Amino acid sequence: MASAAPAKPAVVNTAKPAAANWLDVIVATPEGGFRQGNPNAKVKLLEFGSLTCPHCAAFARVNVPTLRSQYVATGKVSYEYRPFLLNGVDLAPALLVRCEAPAAAIKLIDAFYEQQPQWTLPFTKPLPDDVQKRLSALPQEQQISAFAANGGLDTFMANRGMPRAKFDACTSDKAGIAKLEDIRTDADKNYGLTAVPTFVINGKTVPNAYDWSKLKPAIDAAL
Numbered sequence: 001m002a003s004a005a006p007a008k009p010a011v012v013n014t015a016k017p018a019a020a021n022w023l024d025v026i027v028a029t030p031e032g033g034f035r036q037g038n039p040n041a042k043v044k045l046l047e048f049g050s051l052t053c054p055h056c057a058a059f060a061r062v063n064v065p066t067l068r069s070q071y072v073a074t075g076k077v078s079y080e081y082r083p084f085l086l087n088g089v090d091l092a093p094a095l096l097v098r099c100e101a102p103a104a105a106i107k108l109i110d111a112f113y114e115q116q117p118q119w120t121l122p123f124t125k126p127l128p129d130d131v132q133k134r135l136s137a138l139p140q141e142q143q144i145s146a147f148a149a150n151g152g153l154d155t156f157m158a159n160r161g162m163p164r165a166k167f168d169a170c171t172s173d174k175a176g177i178a179k180l181e182d183i184r185t186d187a188d189k190n191y192g193l194t195a196v197p198t199f200v201i202n203g204k205t206v207p208n209a210y211d212w213s214k215l216k217p218a219i220d221a222a223l
Helices: 054-072 088-098 102-114 116-124 129-136 140-150 153-158 164-170 174-191 212-222
Strands: 026-028 034-036 043-049 077-083 198-201
Touching: 026 102, 034 102, 043 054, 043 174, 043 212, 054 077, 054 102, 054 212, 077 088, 077 102, 077 174, 088 102, 088 116, 088 140, 088 153, 088 164, 088 174, 102 116, 129 140, 140 153, 140 164, 153 164, 174 198, 198 212
Parallel strands: 043 077
Antiparallel strands: 026 034, 034 077, 043 198
16 A cells, blocks of 8 residues: 655745735724724824815825825824815815715815815805805705805816716715714814814824924824
């Protein structure tokens, strides 16, 4: 009877596992925001921002790339953005962001900030009387969609692949409107929000940190 061939020794893989690309880890949070990065990061950074706020846009354009590359990508910091309703114009773009999958939502937030001077311009002009009358005659849930479309946000989103039917559905989402109102209430009540952007590190509001020069030292101190 032939003997069995000796078993070959198991090959042990000594290669280190590839580091996670934390910039690709993006989730919607129960509180209504979008978080990018390591969920177990030592520093959990939260921003309350308005999509129509110029200071928020400046932070997004100038400082968020550094925040992502030097802090979020390393897994040391997670970064959550929650849209804060500063005015009536904020409502439609915030609803449109909420309507997207998390990774697409982050890209849309970036796009709104990058092109803020262009898309907000029509909303800085008074509505003609006939337009105001037409909008006010619509059912309440349709007024946001019509107001946003009158300012060209439907075209802004169509250029990004969103059909008009989805645009209308997103901007008339009652649950989304309620969640955005909850975010505003929570920001005022629990974080003492007095301006945007407001930053929170590990649950505590960072006082007077409206730009990177004040925020970066607070992040570094928490690491």
